[in-house]
Amino acid sequence: MLRYFLGRLGQTVLVLICISMVSFVFLRLTGDPAGLVLPQDATMDQMAAMRIQMGLDKALPMQYLQYLGHVLQGDLGRSIYSQEPVTGLIMERMPATMELAVVSMLAALAVAVPIGIVSALYRGTLMDNASMFFALVGISMPHFWLGIMLVMLFSVELGWLPTSGRGGWQHMILPATTLGLSLVALFARLVRSSMLEVLGQDYVRTARAKGASQLAVVGKHALRNALIPIVTVIGMQFGLLLGGTVIIETVFAWPGVGRLIVQAVMDRDYPVVQAAVMFLAAIFVLVNLVVDMLYIWLDPAISYHRGQA
Amino acid sequence: MKIPRTKALALLAAITLGLPMTVQAQTQLVVAQSAEPVGLDAARNSLQASLNVALNIQETLFTPLENGNVGPGLADSWKFSDGTTLRVKLKPGLTFHNGEPIDAEAVKYSFERLLNPVLKSPHAGRMEQISSVKVIDPLTVEFKTNAPFAPILHLMSYYLTIVPPKATAATDPDAFNRKPIGAGPYVVESWQRGGDVVLKAFDKYWAGKPAYDRVIIRAIPEESARVAAFVTGEVDIVEGMSVQSQRVIEKSGKGVLTDSMGVMPYIGLNTNKPPFNDQRVRQAVNFGIDRASIKKALFNDRGLLTPGPISPRTFGADLSLKPYAYDVAKAKQLLSDAGFPNGFDTTLSYPTNMTQIQEQAQALAADLAKIGVRAKLQPLDRAIMFQKYKNREQDMYIYWWDDSPEPDRYMYSLFHSKSRDYYYKNADTDALLDKGRSTLDRDSREKIYNQIDRKLYQEAPWVFLYVIPETYAVSTKVSFNGRRDGIMYLRYAKPKN
Numbered sequence: 103m104l105r106y107f108l109g110r111l112g113q114t115v116l117v118l119i120c121i122s123m124v125s126f127v128f129l130r131l132t133g134d135p136a137g138l139v140l141p142q143d144a145t146m147d148q149m150a151a152m153r154i155q156m157g158l159d160k161a162l163p164m165q166y167l168q169y170l171g172h173v174l175q176g177d178l179g180r181s182i183y184s185q186e187p188v189t190g191l192i193m194e195r196m197p198a199t200m201e202l203a204v205v206s207m208l209a210a211l212a213v214a215v216p217i218g219i220v221s222a223l224y225r226g227t228l229m230d231n232a233s234m235f236f237a238l239v240g241i242s243m244p245h246f247w248l249g250i251m252l253v254m255l256f257s258v259e260l261g262w263l264p265t266s267g268r269g270g271w272q273h274m275i276l277p278a279t280t281l282g283l284s285l286v287a288l289f290a291r292l293v294r295s296s297m298l299e300v301l302g303q304d305y306v307r308t309a310r311a312k313g314a315s316q317l318a319v320v321g322k323h324a325l326r327n328a329l330i331p332i333v334t335v336i337g338m339q340f341g342l343l344l345g346g347t348v349i350i351e352t353v354f355a356w357p358g359v360g361r362l363i364v365q366a367v368m369d370r371d372y373p374v375v376q377a378a379v380m381f382l383a384a385i386f387v388l389v390n391l392v393v394d395m396l397y398i399w400l401d402p403a404i405s406y407h408r409g410q411a
Numbered sequence: 412m413k414i415p416r417t418k419a420l421a422l423l424a425a426i427t428l429g430l431p432m433t434v435q436a437q438t439q440l441v442v443a444q445s446a447e448p449v450g451l452d453a454a455r456n457s458l459q460a461s462l463n464v465a466l467n468i469q470e471t472l473f474t475p476l477e478n479g480n481v482g483p484g485l486a487d488s489w490k491f492s493d494g495t496t497l498r499v500k501l502k503p504g505l506t507f508h509n510g511e512p513i514d515a516e517a518v519k520y521s522f523e524r525l526l527n528p529v530l531k532s533p534h535a536g537r538m539e540q541i542s543s544v545k546v547i548d549p550l551t552v553e554f555k556t557n558a559p560f561a562p563i564l565h566l567m568s569y570y571l572t573i574v575p576p577k578a579t580a581a582t583d584p585d586a587f588n589r590k591p592i593g594a595g596p597y598v599v600e601s602w603q604r605g606g607d608v609v610l611k612a613f614d615k616y617w618a619g620k621p622a623y624d625r626v627i628i629r630a631i632p633e634e635s636a637r638v639a640a641f642v643t644g645e646v647d648i649v650e651g652m653s654v655q656s657q658r659v660i661e662k663s664g665k666g667v668l669t670d671s672m673g674v675m676p677y678i679g680l681n682t683n684k685p686p687f688n689d690q691r692v693r694q695a696v697n698f699g700i701d702r703a704s705i706k707k708a709l710f711n712d713r714g715l716l717t718p719g720p721i722s723p724r725t726f727g728a729d730l731s732l733k734p735y736a737y738d739v740a741k742a743k744q745l746l747s748d749a750g751f752p753n754g755f756d757t758t759l760s761y762p763t764n765m766t767q768i769q770e771q772a773q774a775l776a777a778d779l780a781k782i783g784v785r786a787k788l789q790p791l792d793r794a795i796m797f798q799k800y801k802n803r804e805q806d807m808y809i810y811w812w813d814d815s816p817e818p819d820r821y822m823y824s825l826f827h828s829k830s831r832d833y834y835y836k837n838a839d840t841d842a843l844l845d846k847g848r849s850t851l852d853r854d855s856r857e858k859i860y861n862q863i864d865r866k867l868y869q870e871a872p873w874v875f876l877y878v879i880p881e882t883y884a885v886s887t888k889v890s891f892n893g894r895r896d897g898i899m900y901l902r903y904a905k906p907k908n
Contacts, residue, residue, distance in 0.1 A: 135794065140457075140533060145830045148536045155531075183449040183458065185531060186585045195605055253639050265639040266631050268606060355631040357605025364632065365446060368764070369458070370794050 110394065114387045121383045122173065125376055126166050135182060135370040156182070169376075178380070179373030181366075188377040192359055196381075198268055199358030202350070203343045206278045207336070210285035217286070218293025219320060222301060233290060240287030245346060249280040249353040266355035277354040281346055285339060292335060296328040303327075330397070337393030341386030438906055440623040440889065442899065443637050445651035447605060447630030450588035453572040454525050457533035462569075463650075463899040464608050464628050469572035469593030470617070472499055472518070473564055477895045479726045479816035480853075481568045485513055485594060485617060491851060494559035501550040505617050508598045511575035515546040520576040522554075530584065534570035559849040561856055562819040569896070596621040596902035605630070621902040638884075641666060647886040650899070653767065654711045660884045667887065670880035672897025673714070673814040674766065675722055678759070678775065678874035681806050681834045686755050693871035695745035696807075697735040699782035704737075705774045706877050709767055714879040719868035721822065722814030722878050724895065727847075727860025732868050734875065742782040754783020761789070761809035762796035766879070772809060775874075803833050807874075814878045816895045818860045819848045826867065835872040 136152040144152075153159050157168070172179065178188050217237075221230040256276060257265040263272050300306060301324055309319050348360035355361070359378055366374035446460035453465035473481035473489075489499045505513040522544045525532045540560040545553045556563060578592050590599045594617070597610035608628040612621050629646065631637040638656045641649045642663045650671075652660070660666055680687040680696070687693055702716050715723050718732035746754060759779075761772050769790065776786045786807060791799065799805055812821040827844045828836040840863065847859045868875075883899075885891045891904040 140536070144536055145824075146832075181449070183456070184585070184588060185455070186588070191604065194603075198605070250633075250635050253636060257643055258639050261643060265643055265645055266633075266636045267629060353633045353636055355629065355633070355636060357603065361447075361605060361632065368446075369449075 107395070110391055114391060117387055118380065118384060119170075122170065122376070122380055123166065125379045126169060127162065129372050129375060130162060130165070135372060173380075178377040181374050182371045183369060188373050191362065191374060192378055192381050195357060195359045195362050198356060199344065199347050199351070199360060202274070202277055202281065202347055202356060202358060203340065205274060206282035206285065207340060207343060209278055210282035210289060211336075213282075214286045214289030215293055217290040219297055219325070221290065221294040222297035223316075223320070225298065230294075234294070237287035237290045240283045243283070245280055245284070245349050246353060248283065249276070249350060252276050252280060253353075266353075268357055277350050277356055280353070281343065281350050285343070288335070288339070289332065292332055293328065296331050297324060300324045300328045333396055334393055337389050337396075340389050341382075344382050344385060437624040438622065439625040439627065440648070440901065440904055441627045441629065441646040442648045442901065443629050443631045443640055443646040443650065445630070445632060445634070445637065447632075448608065448628075451599060451602065451608070452584075452588040452591040453570070453593075454521075454530060454532050454534065454574070455584075455588055459897065460630070464610075465572070465591070466569070466595065466898055467597045467610060467626070467901050468591055468595045468599055469574065470595040471568050471570070471572055472501075473568035475565065475568040475816075475896060475898075477816060479565060479818075481564045484568065485573055489564070494849075494851060495556045497554040497556070497563065498547070499552045499554065501552070502617055503550055505594065506615055507575040507578070507594045508592045508613055509575055509578050511577055513573065513575075513594055514549045515552045516549075517573055517576050518552045519544045519546050520579070521573045522571060524574065524579065525571065537566050537570050559851055561848050561851050562817050565817040565820075569898070597626055600625075616902070618902070622905040623901070626901050641884055641886075644886070647889045648891060648899070648904070649884045650881070652882050652884060654709070654713075657711070657882055657884070665886065666884040668882050669885055669891065669893040670713070670882055671893025672895060673722060673724065673878035673880045674811050675717060675814045675878045676765065676771065676809055676811040676876050677717075677720070678876065679805070679808045679810055679834055680872055680874065681803070682872050683803065683834060686749070686751060686757070687806065689749045690870060691745045691749040692751065693874075694735070695742040695749070695782065696779060696784060696874050697871050698738045698742035698745065699784065700735070700775060700778050700874055700876070701737040702734060702877055705771065705778075706879075709770050709774065710877075710879050713882075714877050716877050717875045719864040719875060720826070720873060721818050721860060721864045724814055724878065725816055725818050726853075727818040727822075727857055727864065729861040729864040729868075732864065739782055746783060751783070754785060756785045756787070757806045758789050759786035759807045759809065760791055760796060760799065760805050762793040763790050764793045765809070765811060768809065775809070801831075801833060805834070813897060814895075819844075822860070822863065823848060826863075826872075837870070840866065 136149055136156055136158055140148060140152055157165060160168075169179070180187055181191060184191070217233045221233045224230050253265050253276060256263045263276055267273055306319060306324055347356070347358055348363055350356065351358045351360035352364050359381065363375060363378045366378065444460050444463060446458070448456070448461040448464045449458060450456050450461055451465050451468060453462060453469045456462060456465055470485055472484050472486040474484045476482050483502070485501055485505060486499045487502045489497060491497050499518070501513060501515065501518070507513060511517070522538070522541070524530060525538060526535050540556045540558070540563060541554050542557050543555045545555070547553050554563075573594060575592055579587060589602060596613055596616045596618070598613050600609040600611045602608045610626040610628070612624050614620050631640055634651065634653065634656055637649050637651065638659055640646045641660065642665055644665065657668055660668065678696070680693050682688055682693070706712060706714050706716065716734040717723060718734045719729065721728040723730065746752070759772060759776055761768050763769075772788050772790070776788055779786050800808060800810070812825065815821055823844050824830045826835060826840055828841055843859060843863045843866070847856060847863065850856045850859060881893070881897060883891070883893045888907055889904055890907050894900065
């Protein structure tokens, strides 16, 4: 177990180094930031001086090695514009992003699991079909469009909720709904199919034969087993959710990391983009690691000892 | 301790006696920008979204005026005693937000801080012409320039913000960038990065306490969300709107539109190599563009046609010039004279971050095709665009500049070979531009820029297009006008009635 964990941890570090390299190279292929940092009336001499100051005059591999050296010392660099350490810039926005992602995820689960169970139990009925239709619609709607439509309806037409920004719980409803809706759809379908599979298993039939109530069968026997695949997907979706916040945060002016990335990309603020990508990638990879560990806890049949199936 | 206690007593009295409170409600103004500020210290920020906030907190010596001149600010009076010596007299008795006195030492400190390489100020280059600053007496400062330099007052009125020496020196620069202390009309109350900047009025502002007690500046990056926030009344002033959004706002009846800084797009031509090294070809493409129709179709007819390189709103433009007429026959004749009877193939590149750029590029290319100039469109990300521009890789390119009230700002930057010589270089133009910035007398200066405008109109290194104003929507409850320089000086905003 420990050995497996350490192995996975090693993999994680390797993945992060690869990501850093890829993002470093690609970002620098997209143009020269020196001209963008200076005001537009800067002269050629001023621009040349800025390139040297920013270290852009050195060869790309040298720039990368220098960067990596700093990263290993815990220095992810400073924003080109505000000249502040990027770690601070990201960390101060992380709570907003995590808040949005976690609330969306929990809300989505709270809605999706019951829908999935009901659909599975009443398979083929009108209720099942209606839920699955709703799920399909939820998956198909692009975040961006959905967000704007919700604002139009609930803020502009009805005047119930604020259009944007972060403040009280009212501010949370629209962005979390937008972000969570596609997850509801995804999870509901997954819970349904997983439940259907489990409900057909021998042990469920046995439980029923022994006269256990519907509630006991579903709650005690079926659900826990049906949730195993869901946990994996939650892990993967959480990473995607963080990515999704890039769009949602822009639409709803939510002061999180996603919006920081968007603005930093626009401004070509390399160190910020780079560090933010690394942060999100690290969270993604770590969540997946945790999920794999959870997996073992949920299903003792899965084990990672060598020589065992 | 006394005041809160009386307030509390008053509150208690009001509640127990059921009397209405006599404390007047605070007036509050909410402004939405399309981008968030990076920092609030004007000396360290050059992006519009940052300066729009910073210049409400920090103050300069002069107040920039709409015609490119300056009026009094922290400075009461000023005089060039000779071409290179500027003597500035400060208003007596002024203080910064923190109570430090505004004196000559503070001015000297602020200037030296701006030029200190450690600060990495983007405005350092703009102050290059100033060689020294001397304190004459507590309220008198003397600036020396390397050579006579006319735009210096204009530049100082935006970029030389005066900071309190003691507090600034004692504060970490990054902390100062988050919560700067200045002498502007508003004091920073709070700012959570990414969230609202909350400002409160400064009682001792030199021009009097501003009309709004509190100002909230919010960033809403998505245009439709910005418009929604305006229509629902969450914000009072919104910046950054396309023609479509402008129509939505007009229809809602919630606000009026006001023009601010203009964007002046142009098509730059590579005069270094064929076909655009021939003046006839350059004039031909100028005759081949139907500017008036494009302006009408794409910009709801807002804006101005530009005859030459200087915006007709800017001092120095030769107002006797008429925009190149739309004349396909003449354009074809000129191309034929230049040896291109069947036209030619070329490329038209443009950065994708411009407003309505795709529509503009298509309309321009369609017009060019009618005279036989077959331009392949090359939309580029702005950083790549800039790189190709610098590397002289373009034939025709669309770029833009603000139609600044000071002609030297963009004319020197875009046409002087010391600033950039990528696609145009001309010794006579260089000489005229040098003369333009070193002549202090405004009337003589104007004549020089008139001459430059005419010369470039004739040479046509650009296809001259139009000036499209950026537009703010302002709530019907607020009186506020956009400015030529595009800066949101919120002290000019007042509640209506």
